Amino acid sequence: MTEKNQKQKIVIIGGVAAGPKIMAKLLRTFGNFQIDLYTEEDMISYSACGLPYFVEGLIEDVNKLIVRTPEQFEQKGANVHLNKRCTKILPQEHKIVVQDTKTGIIQQVEYDKLAITTGARPILPPIKNHHLENIFTIRKIKDGVNIRNKIRDKDTKKAVIVGGGYIGIEMLEAFFKNNLEVTLIERKEHILSIFDAEISDMIAAEIVNMSKGKVKILTSESVVAFEGGNGKVEKVITDKGQKIEADIVVIATGIVPNTEIAADAGIELGVSNAIRVNNRMQTTVKDIYAAGDCIENFHLVSKNYCWIPLGSSANKEGRCAAINIAGGYDAFAGVLGSAVTRYDTMSISLTGLTETEAKKFGFDVISSTMTKKDKAGYMPDAENITLKLVVDKRLKKILGAQAFGNGDADKRVNTVAAAIAADQTLDNFLHTDMTYAPPFSTSVDPLLSAALVINNQIYKS
Amino acid sequence: MTEKNQKQKIVIIGGVAAGPKIMAKLLRTFGNFQIDLYTEEDMISYSACGLPYFVEGLIEDVNKLIVRTPEQFEQKGANVHLNKRCTKILPQEHKIVVQDTKTGIIQQVEYDKLAITTGARPILPPIKNHHLENIFTIRKIKDGVNIRNKIRDKDTKKAVIVGGGYIGIEMLEAFFKNNLEVTLIERKEHILSIFDAEISDMIAAEIVNMSKGKVKILTSESVVAFEGGNGKVEKVITDKGQKIEADIVVIATGIVPNTEIAADAGIELGVSNAIRVNNRMQTTVKDIYAAGDCIENFHLVSKNYCWIPLGSSANKEGRCAAINIAGGYDAFAGVLGSAVTRYDTMSISLTGLTETEAKKFGFDVISSTMTKKDKAGYMPDAENITLKLVVDKRLKKILGAQAFGNGDADKRVNTVAAAIAADQTLDNFLHTDMTYAPPFSTSVDPLLSAALVINNQIYKS
Numbered sequence A, B: 001m002t003e004k005n006q007k008q009k010i011v012i013i014g015g016v017a018a019g020p021k022i023m024a025k026l027l028r029t030f031g032n033f034q035i036d037l038y039t040e041e042d043m044i045s046y047s048a049c050g051l052p053y054f055v056e057g058l059i060e061d062v063n064k065l066i067v068r069t070p071e072q073f074e075q076k077g078a079n080v081h082l083n084k085r086c087t088k089i090l091p092q093e094h095k096i097v098v099q100d101t102k103t104g105i106i107q108q109v110e111y112d113k114l115a116i117t118t119g120a121r122p123i124l125p126p127i128k129n130h131h132l133e134n135i136f137t138i139r140k141i142k143d144g145v146n147i148r149n150k151i152r153d154k155d156t157k158k159a160v161i162v163g164g165g166y167i168g169i170e171m172l173e174a175f176f177k178n179n180l181e182v183t184l185i186e187r188k189e190h191i192l193s194i195f196d197a198e199i200s201d202m203i204a205a206e207i208v209n210m211s212k213g214k215v216k217i218l219t220s221e222s223v224v225a226f227e228g229g230n231g232k233v234e235k236v237i238t239d240k241g242q243k244i245e246a247d248i249v250v251i252a253t254g255i256v257p258n259t260e261i262a263a264d265a266g267i268e269l270g271v272s273n274a275i276r277v278n279n280r281m282q283t284t285v286k287d288i289y290a291a292g293d294c295i296e297n298f299h300l301v302s303k304n305y306c307w308i309p310l311g312s313s314a315n316k317e318g319r320c321a322a323i324n325i326a327g328g329y330d331a332f333a334g335v336l337g338s339a340v341t342r343y344d345t346m347s348i349s350l351t352g353l354t355e356t357e358a359k360k361f362g363f364d365v366i367s368s369t370m371t372k373k374d375k376a377g378y379m380p381d382a383e384n385i386t387l388k389l390v391v392d393k394r395l396k397k398i399l400g401a402q403a404f405g406n407g408d409a410d411k412r413v414n415t416v417a418a419a420i421a422a423d424q425t426l427d428n429f430l431h432t433d434m435t436y437a438p439p440f441s442t443s444v445d446p447l448l449s450a451a452l453v454i455n456n457q458i459y460k461s
Helices: A018-027 A048-056 A070-075 A141-152 A166-177 A197-210 A260-264 A311-325 A355-360 A410-421 A446-460 B018-027 B048-056 B070-075 B141-152 B166-177 B197-210 B260-264 B311-325 B355-360 B410-421 B446-460
Strands: A008-013 A033-038 A079-081 A084-090 A095-100 A106-110 A113-116 A120-122 A158-162 A181-185 A215-218 A223-229 A232-238 A243-245 A248-251 A255-257 A288-290 A339-343 A346-352 A365-373 A384-392 A397-405 B008-013 B033-038 B079-081 B084-090 B095-100 B106-110 B113-116 B120-122 B158-162 B181-185 B215-218 B223-229 B232-238 B243-245 B248-251 B255-257 B288-290 B339-343 B346-352 B365-373 B384-392 B397-405
Touching (some): A008 A018, A018 A070, A018 A113, A048 A141, A113 A311, A141 A166, A158 A166, A158 A243, A181 A232, A197 A215, A232 A248, A288 A311, A346 A410, A355 A365, A355 A384, A355 A397, A384 A446, A397 A410, A410 A446, A410 B410, B008 B018, B018 B113, B048 B141, B084 B260, B141 B166, B158 B243, B166 B339, B181 B232, B197 B215, B197 B339, B197 B384, B197 B397, B288 B311, B346 B410, B355 B365, B384 B410, B384 B446, B410 B446
Parallel strands (some): A008 A113, A113 A288, A158 A181, A158 A248, B008 B033, B158 B248, B181 B215
Antiparallel strands (some): A120 A255, A223 A232, A346 A397, A365 A384, B084 B095, B095 B106, B346 B397
């Protein structure tokens, strides 16, 4: 253990979002720390969420995705070790084992407090010939650079995206905007399966409608093999026997948390093999904290554990971990799973539980879905938004909201998130004093209309 | 009183927003009602808030501002009486006196339940020669039509707006967008004086900056006289001796509630002579309800009475009044004063108390103002927003928020409104799970950044 007047040794494993956040917060905190961050990558602190927009061409310089450089941290007194993979955690000895990815040299590093922020990695489904050239996953900066280079090649005309989650949809936008002919293949019945099925289907129809024949979405269909010539992908073969031509393929079939070294060290894992932490970001092993995409979350509505890896949560968890590592006290209660993405001009967002999830958790669900103008109907730029509110009939509590549309939909979901987080009842929520002026809303905001409809249904039924 | 099986007579005075809302809600409610609405105007149910955008030319057909016509209501069984001014309420006899504005004929109308929704009217300050031609106020449809006709006249080049509140700013946009040279004159030290002074000043500077020399804003200056030729306004004279040329003048120096007949009838008035009602919209006189711009409000943060006449509140109050008139039970707790307007691409919004107000009400105020990008800084359409959060240090409760900017500022104010309405603490608010993706936000939303800054200040101080 650290002697008095000696610096406390803080070691962080992982350098994308939560790790650098912990480092940054510790550097602003009073305390005598020696901070060492180890990452197997050759850079730290970048916005993986920005990659689809770099691929699309909205951002020219990939370096803009870098939030902070190792040099910026080192100037403030932290040590950043690139290309060093942590291969083992030794909790008894308060040490980790690190291997240089270039030289292979192995070293042991002592810690007083350890933070695991190893993130997640793409799942590669067992598809035949997935090692062919021009088949990509997208998670790291170099993936984005490679994909962009390929689509800027004038011979790249047809693309296939495997997987219809957020990343799949974001890559779909990137490819569509670069004039590729794109087929998105989702093995489940619906794309964006974290939404209720009828909402996902409306979104899918809208995407196809907006894309003027350039985009196809196939659901309930799986990719079983790739075919190629000269080592390069040329065709995508599905379980229904379709052969789809492709000059480029992106596989975005989900991610798994990087928690093998944590499990090896005897740290308890939870849902989806993510690391279980308490509300102070402490793992089940003394002096070891975790934050970011590699940890399990507690859901504030279902009151159950879940795994919803998001950059917004990583920041909150990183801050919480840092305060507690530094000897302070902070508690992060949990998440609502609030998330947003877009397809071209259409935003797609949700918070809390969907109707399907809410029923699964035993809530007495009532819901309302409506399509309304986002601002006064007479304003020339009024656009449709579709909102679904999910409420517990008996508790009269809002459980969740889903929204999409070309209008101003996503920020309304945040208004619901604030209400859910504060345990607001429906009766009070429908009186929320929301701002109104014709360029911004209707005199009864669509959100309040949805709440009123549910309220009327509850009292009549 | 009404006999059994006889229809209950509901009489509504006033036809712009709250009156028609009551009528519409009653028509959807079970109950045997005879509904009669009296208005001195020749139309009902229109969006006065939309007038500046009609003047600007964003809406071509003024009829689009009409929400519902008398015919639509009459088809559903209500009676709408246009051009009938209510001159007296006789509470003992349960009657009102109505005069036809065209024929002068007076009649008495019996009621079982009466709703006063008489709204408000512009204040006309005592400025010399204010009866000259081309000097307007703006409240009714015909005002909008007259102003628009005048600015479409090719000889109309210079405009003066007297008053720098919401309507003044909205008319400024309308005139600026129609290529007029505009001077806005505000007698107070700051325009938009419901904001904190430094925020108002930033907004004023931004308006001038966005207007490339076409817009001047004068503060701490009063208009004392108009000068004209041929009965038409030509010059505006200020107390500082300036003579400003003007082909058109709009006076937007505020409004007062139309409550004289209520006061005459012995109904208690409150702040600003607005009608005092309880949370069921009942006035102090039996069987008389009131709603909309003519009533006083209860402020959910200050817990004091106030007068904040807004279309959004009028709808909620109208609904509440209708349910209670119909014999049901509904309570409308109060308002936060949430409001929004815009100047060209800049939104301007607030909710709850400003710092100045909060101090006045004895709160232990701490605040944070920051200018941040509304989305990831690397996105090409990222724009600045300036946010001010006002918090009580000891209670750790959010008291209010002010926001402006070309970025997505106004909807973030609604997120704060939902949190305030639910009595959320700062500690919990800063963990609110807000949606994040680069085209929509930063990984730590600007709102949460502002909350974090205040939180850090509280713990350090």
